[in-house]
Amino acid sequence: MTRCSPCQCLKGTCESRRLILFVIAVAMFVDCILFSVVAPIAPALLYDTEYGKGNTTITIHDSDFSSVILSNLSIFENSTKALYNDQMVNSTASGGNQTECYEGKDYLNEVNVRVGLLLAIKAILQILINPIVGKLINRTGYDAPLFYGSIIMFISTIMFAFADSYAFLCVARGLQGIGSSFTIVPAMGMLAHLFPDDAERGKVMGLAMSGIATGVLVGPPFGSAMYEFVGKSSPFMVIAALALLYGALQLCILRPMKFSPVAVPATPFRDLLMDPYILVAAVGLCIGNLTFGMLEPTLTIRMMEAMCAPRYQLGLAFLPCMVVYFICLNGFASLAQKIGRYLCILFGMIILGISVICMPLALNIYGLIGPSAALGIGFGLMETSIMPLMAQLVDLRHTSNYGGIYAISDIALCIGYALGPSCGGAIAKAVGFKWLMIILGIINIAFAPLFILVRNPPGKEETKPLLSQEGIQAS
Known part of the structure; x- marks a missing residue:
């Protein structure tokens, strides 16, 4: 492929637009893999650095449930058994199978709120920075802010790798939010600018969001496995x-x-x-991400508390969701062109609501496969349609400047992720995980029909004659 000058590329007059699409997909991937790596290991990280400083473990033999033996980790019995060097509960069945459970469930219940606040800091900073980035794009274009985002993301990742306290983790998470603002807003705006045709834009945005799907798909299992088997800093150094x-x-x-x-x-x-x-599209985007934002930390805590899940499983709960989302991504973009984006979003929110209502029914990680896969279908239908819809609404009703609309889109997304983790932990502590999921499901299902309003929105050309006629009648 013949390479064009950058000026030609930005004008969309040559095939090098594909290279820019690739850069944006990589940007989405790096941003989302860092985002998704932190969430599943945050509870375990706080557990190990704060509660796990003690040296006791509990051994429970299933053949005699009343026998609970507290022992010090510094003592090794018969040198044939090596106890884990953290606080765990070891359950040994008569067949020799061993499962793990965490001691200190009161601590796990209390840490819900702190983990939620840690995860919410990123979204809070994004909300504050997004309008600034939107205005900066008008002055500098899309390229420079996107490059600044990569620099900020690198600094944030290094800080995560060497964080040794809750306060330092909060600073790194906040810096990550600033980097995301400088990545998502110019990236989506650049795509909307380069691909003005609505049908082509929908497909291209679906391809770009493959970077999001890949990052969110790879992040949780990658982060959990690296944390468990290599060390805390290892996933962040790779990113x-x-x-x-x-x-x-x-x-x-x-x-x-x-x-x-x-x-x-x-x-x-x-x-x-x-x-x-x-406003309808932005609120729907906010509700969808509020749901995921509340589910992400609370489901991890529930797996530790009720399922006794080992650390490497904490990132696997959302794996079916992301696999389905990744597989269906481009297919949903084509489907939206056939049946309408509003219907895809409507069905997506209904499926999303049903899936979260089913989450509390799972008794182990295998029971989460079905609800998690349905969650991926719901998010795929919704998010692959709502981003092109935003650009379409701006083209139809305003001016084709996309910095502002994608700043608003990202603000809506971030409000969901800010309120989700911060409020989700507190609500789960107050009413329980089951009722939290039921509330979220009802909200999604109840809001979904409002997207019928965006089925055929009027354009600015359609409103001008009406205004002129009113002016004539008034005179």
Whole structure:
């Protein structure tokens, strides 16, 4: 393929748009793998650094449930059994099978809130930074903010690797949120700008979101396995290396050192926020991510508390969700063109609601496979349709400047992820995991029919004649 100049690429006049699509997909992957690595190992990390400083373990023999023996880890009996060097409960069945359970369930219940706050810090910082990034794009173009995002992401990842306290983890998580703002908003805006055709834009955004799906798919099992078998710093050092390679890729393909202001005037944020059709889409996006944000930390805690799941399983609970999401991603983009994006989002929210209601029925990790897979279908239907819908609404009803609309989209997403982890832990502690899931399911199912309103929204051209006629009648 003949390489074009960067100027030609940004104008979308050559096939090098595919290279930019690849860069954006890599950007999504790096951002999402860091995001998804932190969530499943955060409870275990706090458990090991705070509660796990003691040296006791509990051994329970299933042949005699009343026999509970406390022993010190510094004593090894008969040198034939090596006790784990952390606080676990070892259950030995008569057949010799051994399962693990965590001591200190009161601590696990209390840490729900702290883990939720840690995960929510990223979204809170994104909410604050997104409007700034949206305005920065109007002055510098899309390339420079995207490159700044890779630098911030690298610094955040290194901080995670060497964090040794809750406060340091919070700082790293907040910096990650700033890096995500400088990644998601310009990335989605650049795609909408480069691919103005609505049908092509939907397919391209589906391909770009394959990076999101891959990152979220790989992140939890990768982070859990590396944490368990290699060490806490290992997953973050690998992601830091990926961030460096991604930054180098941007230098080769994009123009991060040259500012190219967006020629199309931006629609004021207030006008976008007051648009009822954009508001419905943004609230739906917020509810969907609120659901996932509440489920992510609370399900991990439930697995530790009720299922006695070992650490490597903590990241596997969402694996069926992400596998299904990844497989169906591009198919859902084509489906949306045939039946309408509003229907895909509507069905997606209903399926999402049903799946979370079924989550408490699982007694072990195998029972989570069905609800988790349904969760992937729901998110796939919803999120692959709602991002192109945002750009379509701006083209139809405002000006084709995409910094503002994707700043609003990311704010809606981040509100869900900010309220989700921070409130989810507290609600789970107050009413229990089961009722939390029922509440979330009802909210999703009840809001879904509102997307019928965006079936055929009027364009700005359709409103102008009406306004002119009203002016004539008034005169």
